[in-house]
Amino acid sequence: MQSLFRVAAGCLLMLWLHTGYAADTGWLQSPQNTHAKVRLQAQPAHSSEKETRLLLSVSLEKGWKTYWRSPGEGGIAPSVEWQKPATAAQTTWYWPTPARFDVAGITTQGYHDEVTLPITLSGHAPATIAGTLTLPVCSNVCILTDYPFSLDLSSSGDNAEFARQFAVAMGKVPIAEGLADSVTAGYRAGVLQITAHRGQGWQNPEVFTDTLEDTSLGKPVVKVDGQQAQFTLPVTDEWGEKAQDISGKTLSIVLSDNGLAQQISLNVSPLPAAVPGSIALWQVALMALAGGFILNLMPCVLPVLGMKLGSILQVEQRNRKSIRMQFLASSVGIITSFLALALLMTLLRYTNQTLGWGIQFQNPWFIGLMVLVTALFTANLLGLFEINLPSKMTTRLATHQRAGLSGHFAEGAFATLLATPCSAPFLGTAVAFALAAPLPVLWGLFLMLGIGMSLPWLMIALWPGLAMCLPRPGRWMLRLRLFLGVLMLSACLWLLSLMENHLSAWFVAVLAGALLVMLFVLSLRRYGLRNSALTTGVCAVLVGAAIVIATQFSGAGGKPLRDDIAWHPLSEEAIQNALAEKKVVFIDVTADWCVTCKANKYNVLMSDEVQEALTEHDVVALRGDWTLPSKPVNDFLQKRGSVAVPFNQIYGPHTLAGEILSPLLTRDAVLQGLEQARGAR
Structure with missing residues (x-):
């Protein structure tokens, strides 16, 4: 009788244990591929969680590998074609930190030996989950194998061993934070640069990048300098040719170091045109x-x-x-x-x-010194004393x-x-x-x-x-010397005009008037009234005519020059807002003391063609003024590897990294830059 009770209890125990089993396909192997086997396990959702957990385990022979969610320069990622009611839209894959493989100059990202991928299905689980797993495996050759599977969840339930295995697999998935203190990404034609800072320093840092549309990212070159790790990746299109501009795009990466990994999402910003150390x-x-x-x-x-x-x-x-x-x-x-x-x-x-x-x-003190020196040179060239x-x-x-x-x-x-x-x-x-x-x-x-x-x-x-x-x-030399004196006087008056940024315009006008009167008095003492008046009149006419011509009329059509461009204050935020609206951005950083800036303004920016181009509805014109010290302008220039003005740059839907123009602008360069940034209309 006692034996009978033991047998009955054992049967009941077995029935009770069965309810705690997770659904399991066991190890599946295809006759067409003996180099890999797969196993799927599942546990139905709790009523409070509304989430079904799956584990996809892959076991590979030595020398064979499969791929990560972004395979790299070759291969495809494992995938499942679900049978309804379980759909891919309900599915979330969790990917452990991959490894990098380099074969024949091609770099790929994936797994070798064994890997377990946690998968979750949201919502109420059906009684049966079925589908076909497509698994790529590669060695010297690549094999793509389908594994049909079916998991019966109706008789499965909570299982401590499955929960432990799922927790272990999730522990190998990169965390959201905790590895790097800060990470940035920048792009310059054909080069992606990722910089990560970690207070504890780096031992063996690696980076794995997700795929960007129509873009191929090559093997990173790693440079570690104390707390900073820098990864430089070549960027091409899918055919290995010139890459499109990826500035402004969002890049997903996994950063790892000695077993710890972090999942990071980065906004790719433009790299400076010239990075110290990148040029011999x-x-x-x-x-x-x-x-x-x-x-x-x-x-x-x-x-x-x-x-x-x-x-x-x-x-x-x-x-x-x-x-x-x-x-x-x-x-x-x-x-x-x-x-x-x-x-x-x-x-x-x-x-x-x-x-x-x-x-x-x-x-202002430096400008004042230069005004004094040029005034002395002017007096000397004019032969006054x-x-x-x-x-x-x-x-x-x-x-x-x-x-x-x-x-x-x-x-x-x-x-x-x-x-x-x-x-x-x-x-x-x-x-x-x-x-x-x-x-x-x-x-x-x-x-x-x-x-x-x-x-x-x-x-x-x-x-x-x-x-x-x-x-x-000879006598001709006196006339030439007078011309040189007027040229130097023009430089002196131009320098004096810069003082308007530090003194009142009225005070600067008084200084200019006093300088001219002093030069006239000295000329009167040296050359007499008739010659002084004649020379002064001629100089005044020449200087006045030069100013009017330079500031009011173009060289080609003789039309008055007007600046009809609606210039907006320069800022990084203004650039990003304009790019978000698919607009073209023209940037002009200038200064009153910059002679080249003035030449660019009157010869190029105020020409009819450029004015028309910069006032179109899809163009945003931004201007930064560096006449006086300005930290925002200084930071803007340094970020782009520049320390001088004029500085002109064009952004657009097709040049998200920004095209930096030559300091000496030409109309063709500006117009072509705008069209290239805009792309096909």
Whole structure:
């Protein structure tokens, strides 16, 4: 009788245990693929959770692999075609951290040996879950295998072992936070750069990226520097050709390090046009040399070049030796001034101040000094007097020949100071690299800038015959010297006009009037009333006509120039808002002291074609003013690897990374940039 009770109890126990079993297909294997087997287990949802849990286990032979949700440059991810009522829309897959495989130059992401994928089905579970699992496996060859399955949930229930296995599988899924302190992603033509910061430092960081539409991401190059890990990935289209712009898109990645992984969603922002360290130092040195040379062609330096020409014409007994020494002294002045600028940038760096090309023109004291110097040079060129003040520095700046070579040294230094508000091709990249580089590199690149600018002066020093070809002094020289004086006076008045950003317009007008009256009085004492009045009248007409022509009329049609563009304040938010509305964005960062900016404005931006293009309904024009110190503008420029103005950039649906234009704008470049950013209408 006791035995009978034991048998009955055992049967009841077995029946009770059966209700706690999870539904299980057992290990499934296909005759067409003996290299892999799969198993599906499921547990129905609790009434409170309304979620059915599944486990997909894959066991692979050694040397075989399957793929992650984003396989990489080849392969496809495992998938299930569900039979109704269970649908893919109800399904959520959880993917453990994958590994990377490299075969024949192709990088893929997936799993080897064994992997278990947790899957959940939302809502009330049906009595039976069925479907077909499609599993890709690869070694030297790839096999795509279908595994039909069916899970009966009607007789299954809670099972502690299944719950443990599900928890273990979920423990291998990347977490939402806890690994990296901060992660950013940036894109520049053909390159995706992901930067992750971790206070604890990195041991063996890896990154796995999800697929972007019509884009292929290659194998990352990893660079670890203490608490920062940087991943650089090549970007192409699906055919390995030029990639589309992925700036502004959302990228999903998994970041892992020594068994800990984090799932992260990032917004891809534009990378600076020139990232320090991405260009070889010798290339930047050549850019500095070329940028310095081109500065001689900028309108900023023309008054000094004219003054230099006038100094040669004043010497009646010209010889090769004196000309060579004069131009060598001017070259030394140029190079010394660039080294002085390097010293200034060094001091600003150590005091955590804003770094930039031409920022000294944001200082009213510097502008005032330049006004004084150009006024002295103007008086000297006009032949009003030869000054001999107690201050040696002022004497050297204002005299020629009598001060020996120091006057020519001062001319070179002055040319450098006048050149700093101008930005030339190659100059911005070289200066941006220098300001972010170690101090020895900064000084070396500024030295190359000085050598580049002094190249024309050095050429005449090597071949003085070029200067000796000028005509001998005569009456024509007085007229030329007068023209050079007017040119220098224009530079002086322009510098004085910059003081309006620091002083009242009325006070600046009084200073300008006082300067002109003083020059007239000195001219009256030197040349008499008739000649002074005639010269002043001619100069006034010439200057007035030049101003009217430059500011009111275009060179082509003679129509008054008007700026009809609705400029909006520059900000990153304004750019993103415009891009969200599928609009084209034109950015102009300018400054009143920037001569190149003025040339771009009157020659290009205020031309009829560009005005029409920038006032179209799908174009947003943003302008940043760097006349005075501005942290938002400075941060905007530095983010794009620039430290100088003018700066122009175009964004659009087809150029989300932003196209940076040359400092010297052309109408064709602006119009073509707008069309390219807009794409097909």
